[in-house]
Amino acid sequence: MEQDTENIEVLPRQKYFLSKKMDDFFTALYSVNKFILQYFKEAFSTPIEFKELINQCYQVGCKSLPLISLTGFITGLVFTKQSRPSLAEFGATSWLPSLISIAVIRALAPLVTALIVAGKVGSNVGAELGSMKVTEQIDAMEVSGTNPFKFLVVTRISAVTLMLPVLVLYSGLVGMLGAYLNIHQNELTSFPAFVNSAFKTISFLDIISSIFKATCYGFTIGVAGCYQGYFAKNGTKGVGMAANTAVVLSMFLIFVEEMVIVQFVNAIR
């Protein structure tokens, strides 16, 4: 009997607190929180990397302008074109400017711009930092007496957070221009009449909520891109994964935030 007991294989100690996936999820959540806290700590401590921040703002803002202009213009134009038949049925095409301005300023401009920036800037940041990580450039920066988190991460997150509201406002205006051209072509509406009708329905809260949304989306894109890139591993495969995950995660979180912020804004409207 004693021999039998001795021969029973001792099970290995349970390695995971819940399960591997759950443990990984909570570990990642903790790690992201730590990353965000470090961002705020470094962002408000001296010296501020002002020159690099301006450089990143240029990279994020100016270099995204052509793409944002095109998508904003097409969004306004196509949305107007698609909305006309429904309103024409009720003889209400004169409401088009109001409808378009509400749709563009409240929802389309922030969402479309954020998704475009997530694709363009998020992947760029993820790949750039990931590549620097796997080729030891971040380590090289650290040993040469530069704080890589402050120089690379803080400047990029701040740049996307600051520039996205600007891009959203710009995209909204370009979208409205696209809508105007379509309305002018079909209804022969004058520019002052269009502007008057369009902006009559837009409130201060709409503009503020749009800017607030854009700020949140920008921060999300910056954090997702930088976090994935900064902790990339496994060589070139890891760089690709970092870029890919940065985009997918940003887009997913943007939609979640959109849903939450809309509920919040509607509650106070």
Place this chain on the structure above:
Amino acid sequence: MDVDQRLMEKDKSPIDGENTVISIRDLKKSFDSNVVLNGIDLDILKGENIAVLGRSGSGKSVLIKIISGLLKPDSGTVKVLGQEVDKINGKVLQALRLKIGFSFQSSALYDSMSVRENLAFPLIRNKRNLKTKEVNIAIEAVLNDVGLSKTINQMPSELSGGQRKRIGIARTLIMKPEIMLYDEPTSGLDPITCIEINNLIVKVQQQYNASSIIITHDLTCAKATANKVTMIVEGKFLIPGTFEAIFNKENPVTKIFYDYNFINSK
């Protein structure tokens, strides 16, 4: 002075009891269950070059990453220029790192910057009151030291492997370090470029009076550049000694390395 002359001199004139710049005691480091360093002791004197040999994965690179503060040890003490590296952080660590040059195995040049910008980066960021003219003079001087003045406006992607290594070394030299850490300085290079790199390491020691740790598999590099040689075996150092003392034919551990490098590859 070339390498051969220096090799003749180094054995008969060991460093004359100057300050210890790196002092390591009972250093241990593991990654999960894999024990990499298991009680390392080492002293490096000012102006002394020491080559650290060992098999891949034996912890050579981990050792210099701990010395530079990129990794934290599990236990033991690592004193660099009198300061315990794992006990300091922030600006104190940053100040200490300016005295340590780290030449990475992959060179780790900043891809998005030209050679000039790569070299200027540590200088501009750490000596903010320098004028552009002074920075340019320092860049030209250090490029002359590594013999690559013509590459100043090139991008890292346009350089050969050997040139990248030398620019990587130049980037650390521009801060005039007291300690140099070389991670596989000759790996993946042709023999002629290896000789150039070896000469450069010796030149750095003489010109900057820097102490160096050279992590390498290349016994020719170790023989040509180091005053002392040691080897990591199962997480511990063999007692550092001259190249000839460590690679004597009776030592079965080092014999394999010696035979592979100098006799045959079977």
